[in-house]
Amino acid sequence: xxxxxxxxxxxxxxxxxxxxxxxxxxxxxxxxxxxxxxxxxxxxxxxxxxxxxxxxxxxxxxxxxxxxxxxxxxxxxxxxxxxxxxxxxxxxxxxxxxxxx
Amino acid sequence: xxxxxxxxxxxxxxxxxxxxxxxxxxxxxxxxxxxxxxxxxxxxxxxxxxxxxxxxxxxxxxxxxxxxxxxxxxxxxxxxxxxxxxxxxxxxxxxxxxxxxxxxxxxxxxxxxxxxxxxxxxxxxxxxxxxxxxxxxxxxxxxxxxxxxxxxxxxxxxxxxxxxxxxxxxxxxxxxxxxxxxxxxxxxxxxxxxxxxxxxx
Numbered sequence: 001x002x003x004x005x006x007x008x009x010x011x012x013x014x015x016x017x018x019x020x021x022x023x024x025x026x027x028x029x030x031x032x033x034x035x036x037x038x039x040x041x042x043x044x045x046x047x048x049x050x051x052x053x054x055x056x057x058x059x060x061x062x063x064x065x066x067x068x069x070x071x072x073x074x075x076x077x078x079x080x081x082x083x084x085x086x087x088x089x090x091x092x093x094x095x096x097x098x099x100x101x
Numbered sequence: 102x103x104x105x106x107x108x109x110x111x112x113x114x115x116x117x118x119x120x121x122x123x124x125x126x127x128x129x130x131x132x133x134x135x136x137x138x139x140x141x142x143x144x145x146x147x148x149x150x151x152x153x154x155x156x157x158x159x160x161x162x163x164x165x166x167x168x169x170x171x172x173x174x175x176x177x178x179x180x181x182x183x184x185x186x187x188x189x190x191x192x193x194x195x196x197x198x199x200x201x202x203x204x205x206x207x208x209x210x211x212x213x214x215x216x217x218x219x220x221x222x223x224x225x226x227x228x229x230x231x232x233x234x235x236x237x238x239x240x241x242x243x244x245x246x247x248x249x250x251x252x253x254x255x256x257x258x259x260x261x262x263x264x265x266x267x268x269x270x271x272x273x274x275x276x277x278x279x280x281x282x283x284x285x286x287x288x289x290x291x292x293x294x295x296x297x298x299x300x301x302x
Contacts, residue, residue, distance in 0.1 A: 057233070
């Protein structure tokens, strides 16, 4: 079997779906952040698959920018998680209920 | 051959991704996510993007560092108590929605006959093609990405900085004081000014 566009896209789709499941299912906000990173990674993989099959290096540039955004968002997200943990004493999303009722 | 390596890398990456979901606590999930990053770096290399693969490996290394730091911050203070698993309706529904998304995407993508790669991609795979794009046409966007990273670093440090009024933990280490506490500083400055004025006249 030859590696083709659909295989790369299939991998990207499955990774994105797993990341989306992680965002919804997990309560730990750090793990939710990691799942969002996983979705960004999947988008980058799809971009690279398309760029490989159209031979356009702009796809690589967009994927690199997606990696940059991933790192930046991870930094700010982790800083927010640390701040939240210091204030609330917990990392679980369903225990941070000060805004309820 | 290429397909075999791709299949192995993809399987490893998806397995690590599923373990991120199934891992208990922050540390285990972050460790599995680092493994996922390394496997996806292999996928990037197979998609004829070697520079991005190396950049991805660097990110994986940074992720491991963030993992260690998060372990220090969260677990050292005893905040990582393992709660029992809660299976409520919202989470089950969310999981089912994600599974439905996976099914829809797979059905949309999977239509044979599969396209073959056009050309050998040698010119595409060389880093010079990406360099022409990065530093030539989209140089301004590249610089803006750098500005974004600097702003993010400053923001992350500002978010983590402790307020001095909170008290917090005494043994946590030195906090960065960006501005002096107001009343005492003013008192000292006023005393210095009075001294100077007293000397003058």
